[in-house]
Amino acid sequence: MANLTYIEKSTIETFLGMKTGYVMDFSDRTFQEFVFEVTGYYIDNEKYHYNSNSKANRLRAFIKIESDYIFGKLLSAFCEYWLSKVHRGEIDYRGEEKTYEECVKISERLKQESIVENIDAIQANSDDKDFNLLAKSIKESIEKNEPEVALDRLHTFVVKYVRQLCVNxxxxxxxDEPINSLFGKYVKHLIASKLIDSIMAEKILRFSINIIDAFNDVRNNKSFAHDNPILNYNESILIFNNISNTIKFIETIETKILKSKDPQEVDWSDLPF
Structure with missing residues (x-):
């Protein structure tokens, strides 16, 4: 259930025009498509039927049922949609700027309520379709508050992610080279290329090699990769946070490398976005 104060709910309803039963200028079809594209959830599902089943009431039910993080993503998308219409001159934004800014703040707060820090860092670093589906399924498990059931997929993700770093x-x-060996090569490359500024960051990365090695045991003996008793909830969150924070840091390094290259040397077709 999205954690909203009375004032926040009122601000959101005003911004989205929900008091009329509508949600912005969406039709039933475009509303369903928009929500599904952003969250992967069908807003026409019976669990969201509420009173008159208007778009506004379905969204109210969605807010009551889904997590802070999920609704935060959706509210953020609504804000982007509103801003795009302003830029195209399709709506008169005068008088609504403050409400828009408040909704942006609310969405950012809600998105920070995920049980895993930097969960959005779990994204494929190539355009491989299966890799992207893997990342999506992992995030869906976190959104459902089920980190322990996704540990085997997270391990697969890390293997594919680190292999792609080596290719890049x-x-x-x-x-069949072990994942910790691959990551060790990547870390040595970063250090040799003087892309790490502090001794402490270097030591953290080197220690991460051991952590990734230990992940093999979790995957083989404490996940659904085999017929195992799965790891407990709290330790699963600890593992997810460690992996996602490491990948988030790697993203900053990779972005720094990309920006330092001559534009003519960059193969933009290989970018995963």
Whole structure:
């Protein structure tokens, strides 16, 4: 259930025009498509039917049922949609700027309520369709507050992610090379290229090699990869946070590398976005 104060609910309803039973200028079809594209959830599902089943009432039910993080994503998308219409001159924004800004703040607060920090960092670093579906399924498990059931998929994600890093930096490896060995090569490459500024960050990355090695045991003996008793909830969250925070840091490094290259040297077709 999205954690909203009475004033926040009133601000959101005013911004989205919900008092009329509508949600912005969406039709039933476009409303369903928009919510599904942003969240992966069908707003026409019976669990969201409420009173008159208007778009506004379905959204009210959605807010009551879904998590802070999920509704935060949706509210953020509504704000972006409103801003795009302003830029195209399709709506008169005068008098609504403050309400828009308040909704942006609310959405940012709600998105920070995920049980896993930097969960959005779990995204494929290539355009491989299966890799992207894997990342999406992992995030869906976190959104459902089920980190323990996604540990095997998170391990698969890390393997694919680190292998792609090695490919991107021309670091040779053999097919069955352990994931901790691959990550060790990548960390050594960063250090040799003087892309790490502090000794402490360097030590954290080096220690992460051992953590990734230990992840193999969790995947093989405490996840649904095999017929195992799965790891408990709190330790699963700890593992997810460690992995997502490490990947978030790697993203900043990779972005820094990309920006430092001559534009003519960058193969933009390989970017995963």
């Amino acid at each position: 930096h021309n670091l040779n490896y053999v097919k």
